[in-house]
Amino acid sequence: xxxxxxxxxxxxxxxxxxxxxxxxxxxxxxxxxxxxxxxxxxxxxxxxxxxxxxxxxxxxxxxxxxxxxxxxxxxxxxxxxxxxxxxxxxxxxxxxxxxxxxxxxxxxxxxxxxxxxxxxxxxxxxxxxxxxxxxxxxxxxxxxxxxxxxxxxxxxxxxxxxxxxxxxxxxxxxxxxxxxxxxxxxxxxxxxxxxxxxxxxxxxxxxxxxxxxxxxxxxxxxxxxxxxxxxxxxxxxxxxxxxxxxxxxxxxxxxxxxxxxxxxxxxxxxxxxxxxxxxxxxxxxxxxxxxxxxxxxxxxxxxxxxxxxxxxxxxxxxxxxxxxxxxxxxxxxxxxxxxxxxxxxxxxxxxxxxxxxxxxxxxxxxxxxxxxxxxxxxxxxxxxxxxxxxxxxxxxxxxxxxxxxxxxxxxxxxxxxxxxxxxxxxxxxxxxxxxxxxxxxxxxxxxxxxxxxxxxxxxxxxxxxxxxxxxxxxxxxxxxxxxxxxxxxxxxxxxxxxxxxxxxxxxxxxxxxxxxxxxxxxxxxxxxxxxxxxxxxxxxxxxxxxxxxxxxxxxxxxxxxxxxxxxxxxxxx
Amino acid sequence: xxxxxxxxxxxxxxxxxxxxxxxxxxxxxxxxxxxxxxxxxxxxxxxxxxxxxxxxxxxxxxxxxxxxxxxxxxxxxxxxxxxxxxxxxxxxxxxxxxxxxxxxxxxxxxxxxxxxxxxxxxxxxxxxxxxxxxxxxxxxxxxxxxxxxxxxxxxxxxxxxxxxxxxxxxxxxxxxxxxxxxxxxxxxxxxxxxxxxxxxxxxxxxxxxxxxxxxxxxxxxxxxxxxxxxxxxxxxxxxxxxxxxxxxxxxxxxxxxxxxxxxxxxxxxxxxxxxxxxxxxxxxxxxxxxxxxxxxxxxxxxxxxxxxxx
Numbered sequence: 001x002x003x004x005x006x007x008x009x010x011x012x013x014x015x016x017x018x019x020x021x022x023x024x025x026x027x028x029x030x031x032x033x034x035x036x037x038x039x040x041x042x043x044x045x046x047x048x049x050x051x052x053x054x055x056x057x058x059x060x061x062x063x064x065x066x067x068x069x070x071x072x073x074x075x076x077x078x079x080x081x082x083x084x085x086x087x088x089x090x091x092x093x094x095x096x097x098x099x100x101x102x103x104x105x106x107x108x109x110x111x112x113x114x115x116x117x118x119x120x121x122x123x124x125x126x127x128x129x130x131x132x133x134x135x136x137x138x139x140x141x142x143x144x145x146x147x148x149x150x151x152x153x154x155x156x157x158x159x160x161x162x163x164x165x166x167x168x169x170x171x172x173x174x175x176x177x178x179x180x181x182x183x184x185x186x187x188x189x190x191x192x193x194x195x196x197x198x199x200x201x202x203x204x205x206x207x208x209x210x211x212x213x214x215x216x217x218x219x220x221x222x223x224x225x226x227x228x229x230x231x232x233x234x235x236x237x238x239x240x241x242x243x244x245x246x247x248x249x250x251x252x253x254x255x256x257x258x259x260x261x262x263x264x265x266x267x268x269x270x271x272x273x274x275x276x277x278x279x280x281x282x283x284x285x286x287x288x289x290x291x292x293x294x295x296x297x298x299x300x301x302x303x304x305x306x307x308x309x310x311x312x313x314x315x316x317x318x319x320x321x322x323x324x325x326x327x328x329x330x331x332x333x334x335x336x337x338x339x340x341x342x343x344x345x346x347x348x349x350x351x352x353x354x355x356x357x358x359x360x361x362x363x364x365x366x367x368x369x370x371x372x373x374x375x376x377x378x379x380x381x382x383x384x385x386x387x388x389x390x391x392x393x394x395x396x397x398x399x400x401x402x403x404x405x406x407x408x409x410x411x412x413x414x415x416x417x418x419x420x421x422x423x424x425x426x427x428x429x430x431x432x433x434x435x436x437x438x439x440x441x442x443x444x445x446x447x448x449x450x451x452x453x454x455x456x457x458x459x460x461x462x463x464x465x466x467x468x469x470x471x472x473x474x475x476x477x478x479x480x481x482x483x484x485x486x487x488x489x490x491x492x493x494x495x496x497x498x499x500x501x502x503x504x505x506x507x508x509x510x511x512x513x514x515x516x517x518x519x520x521x522x523x524x525x526x527x528x529x530x531x532x533x534x535x536x537x538x539x540x541x542x543x544x545x546x547x548x549x550x551x552x553x554x555x556x557x558x559x560x561x562x563x564x565x566x567x568x569x570x571x572x573x
Numbered sequence: 574x575x576x577x578x579x580x581x582x583x584x585x586x587x588x589x590x591x592x593x594x595x596x597x598x599x600x601x602x603x604x605x606x607x608x609x610x611x612x613x614x615x616x617x618x619x620x621x622x623x624x625x626x627x628x629x630x631x632x633x634x635x636x637x638x639x640x641x642x643x644x645x646x647x648x649x650x651x652x653x654x655x656x657x658x659x660x661x662x663x664x665x666x667x668x669x670x671x672x673x674x675x676x677x678x679x680x681x682x683x684x685x686x687x688x689x690x691x692x693x694x695x696x697x698x699x700x701x702x703x704x705x706x707x708x709x710x711x712x713x714x715x716x717x718x719x720x721x722x723x724x725x726x727x728x729x730x731x732x733x734x735x736x737x738x739x740x741x742x743x744x745x746x747x748x749x750x751x752x753x754x755x756x757x758x759x760x761x762x763x764x765x766x767x768x769x770x771x772x773x774x775x776x777x778x779x780x781x782x783x784x785x786x787x788x789x790x791x792x793x794x795x796x797x798x799x800x801x802x803x804x805x806x807x808x809x810x811x812x813x814x815x816x817x818x819x820x821x822x823x824x825x826x827x828x829x830x831x832x833x834x835x836x837x838x839x840x841x842x843x844x845x846x847x848x849x850x851x852x853x854x855x856x857x858x859x860x861x862x863x864x865x866x867x868x869x870x871x872x873x874x875x876x877x878x879x880x881x882x883x
Contacts, residue, residue: 145828271810289618289631293811343617343632410705411807417632424611437705437791439697 044148069257072550074281074562075264075273079238086164086218093283095166096562097261098230100243101226104203105133105152105185106197107573110565112557116573118147118227118250119185122201128192131201135183139250141208142225149179154209156187158199162218170199195473195573229254238263238271254567255552271544274300280549283562286542287414288346294544304348306360306556307541308468311415312352313406313422314447315535316459317495321402323461327431328531331461333377334429335422337370341537344418348542352535355524356477363474365521368528370535377429390432395430404460405431407447410437415463418536433461448492457494464492464533468558471538474520478504481523481532495532578842585838591831599644606638610794618806618813627816630799631806639794640820646795647828650711650780654770657715662722662772663765667753669723670730681727688718692779696788707790710783714776722768726761735761767839767877774832781825 036362080094081087083101088094107117116122119133136182139147146169156177159167173193178186189196208225215221224232229251230243262279264270271290273279275297286302288295295302322328335352353359353369386395386402394401408419416437423433439445447462449455470476470490482488482504483496503526507519543561545553552569554562565571579585598605607626615629622628627636669680673790696713703709733739734757742752783789784797787805791798803809803817 261848268809270808271807275810287807289811290807292618293807343613346617410791411787413791413802420611421613421632424613435792439705442702442704493778 017165029496070255070550071258071260072256072281073260073262073279074283075270075279076241076261076283077263077265077267079263080227080241082222082235083223083224083232083241084218085159085167085207086162086221089109091166092559093562096283096559097241098205099228099564100230100259101224101228101232102140102207102569103147103227104202104205105135106202107564108198108202108556108559109573110554110556112559114197117202117573118206119201122197128194129189131185131187131189131196133185133187133201135185136250137183139227140248141210141227142231142246143208144181145208145210147206147208147227148182149154149185150182151206151209152185153177153179154213155204155207156161158207158212158218159200159204164218167200167204170196170204176310187512229564230259251568251571255569256550256567259567274544277546281545281553281561282543283560285560286544287350288344288539288542291348291544292346299546299548300544301547301551302542302544303561304557305541305557305560306350307539308358308361308471308558309465310352310471310538311418311463311465311536313536314462314464314493315495315531315533316461317493317532318457319460321386322404322460324384325530326384327402328534330377330380330429331431332425332531332534333371333373333380334426334431335534335536336372337536338372340418340421343421344414345537345539349537349539352537353524354528354531354535356471356480356527356535357474357520357524358471358538361471361474362519363524364516365524368524374428381429381431386430393427393430394432401432402430403434405463406433406435406441407459407461408435408437409440409443411440412463414431415465419463422536451489452485453489453494466490471558474516475507477520477523477527478507481527481530491532493532496529497526497530500526500530579835579838582838582841584834584840588831588834588838589783591827592835595644595648595828595831598641599648602642604643604778606635606641608635608638610634610638610642618811620813621816627820628813630817631802635797636817636820639799640796640824643794643796643799643821643824644828646707647777647780647797647825650707650714650795651773651777651828651832653711654714654718654780657712657768658772658776659765659769660719660720661716662719662768663726663758663761665719665723666726666761667730670727671734671749671757672754673731681724682721684720684723684727687717688724690717692717692783693786693788696783703729705788705790707793710780714779718772718775718779722765722772725768726764729761730757733757748812752771761797763843764840767836767843770832770839771836774829774836777825777832778829796825 021543024344076093076097077497078089080089080097082464083094083098083099085102088098105117105119106114106122109115118135120136122131122133124131127158133152135147135149135152136335138145141147156171156174159171160174162168175188175190177185178188180186205241206227208227211223211225212218212221224235229246229249231246232241233244234240234242240263241261242447243261245254247253264273264279270279270282270284271286271294274282291302291304294300313335315328315331317323317328321375332354341347341349341351349361351370353364353368354370355365357364359366381395381402386397386399388395390396394403396402406419406423408415410416416435419433419435423435426433443462444451446459447457447464470479476490479490480490481495481497481500483491483501485491487504487508500523503519503523507516507523510516510519541555541558541560543553543555545551545561552566554563554565554569555561556563556565565573579589611634613633615625615633617629617631617633619625619633625637627634627640630636630639665680668679669684671677677877681849695717699709699713703713706805739756742756747755780789780795781797781800784791784795785800785804786821787801787802789795789797791801799821800818803814805819806815808814
């Protein structure tokens with residue numbers, strides 16, 4: 001039978017693919033790199049009497065004559081094209097790979113705080129508009145030329161002229177860039193901007209002027225000359241990237257001599273190759289069940305760190321009955337977030353703080369805590385007059401049930417499971433959630449049409465989440481609950497409350513750290529009380545590697561182990 | 574008559590046996606399953622134990638109970654989708670076979686188009702536009718597999734429409750609708766039954782494939798969905814595939830095989846063309862009246878040739 005034969009064949013094919021997936025990924029053995037060069041001295045940062053100066057990088061251990069070269073294979077999932085600032089594909093790991101080859105003026109340290117790097121010090125004028133950066137004088141391009149202030153000026157102007165969203169937006173407003181000498185850059189902004197040290201200073205790579213100045217079409221540039229700790233020595237499209245250590249790197253020669261990054265598209269294959277030792281690390285995060293599995297392997301280590309990405313239950317605060325604070329509170333009280341973490345994340349996560357901030361955030365007020373209390377939830381609903389009079393297990397008022405559709409992305413099995421557990425939990429207090437899985441674009445079209453909260457919304461309740469950066473900067477809390485769509489551009493649930501608006505307006509203009517902290521705490525208390533959303537959990541980041549191959553990885557808060565510092569052990573910016 | 578034909582086909586009997594087992598499982602799920610599969614009854618990712626014979630899934634639900642309840646969803650999808658497919662397929666087959674002019678041409682080209690539609694890209698699109706729920710899945714599968722039955726039925730109609738009793742009915746002034754329903758439809762019903770069983774088998778397999786790829790309804794506990802979660806939660810890496818992937822795989826195989834074997838057996842017994850091949854051996858002995866191999870097998874049609882009820 002034609003149709004059924006075709007599908008039997010398809011099933012067999014899928015089976016075969018699964019088997020092949022367990023087989024070897026095709027990575028050719030690496031050639032031995034040249035013997036490590038003589039120990040390079042770490043740059044001596046000249047001391048200057050300013051607030052922000054670079055501490056002296058400690059000397060990397062001098063390689064002995066007998067030291068075996070460290071070759072490392074770290075798998076990625078997709079091709080990142082020719083690695084230049086205009087062609088790399090993904091923010092992660094593409095940008096991180098770019099940063100092996102290029103350098104930034106500042107660097108995010110292990111706590112994700114910007115610290116001096118190529119710029120050994122920086123000064124900000126009292127009005128916050130003028131940045132004066134002093135560059136190190138010993139930073140060389142891979143071709144031996146010296147990196148100077150002219151390269152910095154050229155790069156920022158190039159980004160301004162040739163659009164690449166990530167790098168262009170932060171430099172667009174720069175009024176002027178002056179280079180009084182080879183190691184000084186003076187950047188003038190139209191207004192104070194506390195984000196400027198993150199982007200572009202710790203984000204946009206510096207490009208060599210002598211390579212790029214005659215390039216009109218940045219996408220066609222294949223010359224990957226940078227100043228970073230690695231040189232890109234070979235790139236085979238859809239196959240692998242090969243990086244060699246830059247022996248003359250200003251912060252010391254990286255501890256890995258050759259880094260091979262094979263492209264393996266299937267995560268299952270990546271982890272089975274890791275088990276067999278064909279690769280020694282991967283940029284891919286471990287899911288909880290694998291973290292559990294790999295934790296017990298003797299020759300591997302799972303490095304775990306806090307994740308700031310959130311998973312939450314979002315109410316449409318403009319639609320009955322979710323517009324009632326007590327109903328939202330009752331839902332929050334009915335959900336045991338610790339149980340969610342234990343079940344869905346197998347314990348690899350932190351239960352949600354109802355006030356939004358991760359408990360490890362410096363701004364978090366420990367007094368704000370989640371509460372799981374079924375009896376209290378029931379009392380709240382009783383108080384509103386919701387009673388189950390027809391004994392169907394669902395409370396109603398004037399014949400109208402408390403019920404709603406709970407939307408969830410169909411491509412996110414973890415969230416679907418969480419949604420199912422939540423539906424079961426609220427059933428206990430007489431609320432009915434009908435879990436409906438929607439394809440990503442369809443769900444976004446209902447919850448956040450055109451990614452513009454001013455365009456309204458059409459849903460009851462939805463599983464939702466924000467990425468880590470929203471969590472890192474507490475000022476962004478105003479965006480989550482402010483009713484003016486221009487300010488509350490992340491207020492996807494359409495929550496409205498004059499008190500929240502007032503607090504948000506204040507928070508947005510406050511620069512004094514102490515005052516900011518107080519406002520953030522007030523905001524946290526307000527969110528926990530009003531529950532425009534129920535914060536369910538923050539999943540941990542888990543990364544696995546083989547310890548015998550290389551074990552000096554640095555977990556950068558919110559960013560994981562694939563960063564420049566992981567290859568420069570002992571260097572603390 | 575169907576039963577007599579089946580009795581002589583051991584593979585068909587095996588198919589029937591498998592199907593009865595599935596049906597019992599689906600209907601009696603409440604009594605057979607040890608747990609409610611939607612309730613958390615153990616720790617997540619538990620290996621098989623006395624309490625959970627096939628272990629637990631990623632949120633601590635009993636996999637054995639999921640499997641047993643899964644028979645309901647899979648059979649429901651299979652049977653409903655096949656019903657849709659056969660309703661469309663039979664109608665198109667009848668019309669295309671009877672009206673051989675431009676209308677028939679257009680219909681058959683439509684059939685050709687449907688036959689070559691690639692499922693997966695279409696499902697991705699439909700999932701986006703219609704939403705991923707059980708009923709959409711059934712409708713889509715039904716709308717995609719009617720072409721084959723339509724072709725088989727049309728070829729039978731082509732031969733039926735040339736019979737004397739049909740010509741006679743037409744000569745006697747019977748309207749097309751009357752001829753189609755009273756004289757031709759009964760001649761293809763048995764064939765449609767075999768096609769129905771085969772379509773059910775395809776539907777179950779398609780549903781399993783789509784659900785495994787995450788294009789089904791992930792909130793329904795079908796066998797394909799169990800596989801979807803097993804894959805999504807890395808059962809292939811952790812060794813859990815032994816109790817999380819193989820059992821649903823076997824269930825899908827068993828039900829598809831059951832329907833397919835029964836379908837082939839029925840087709841062989843009821844499709845006059847296939848029967849013609851068999852006729853040289855056993856069939857002639859039991860039905861000596863059949864001289865022309867392509868004569869309709871259904872006795873009801875023979876009665877109709879009398880024109881008595883025109």
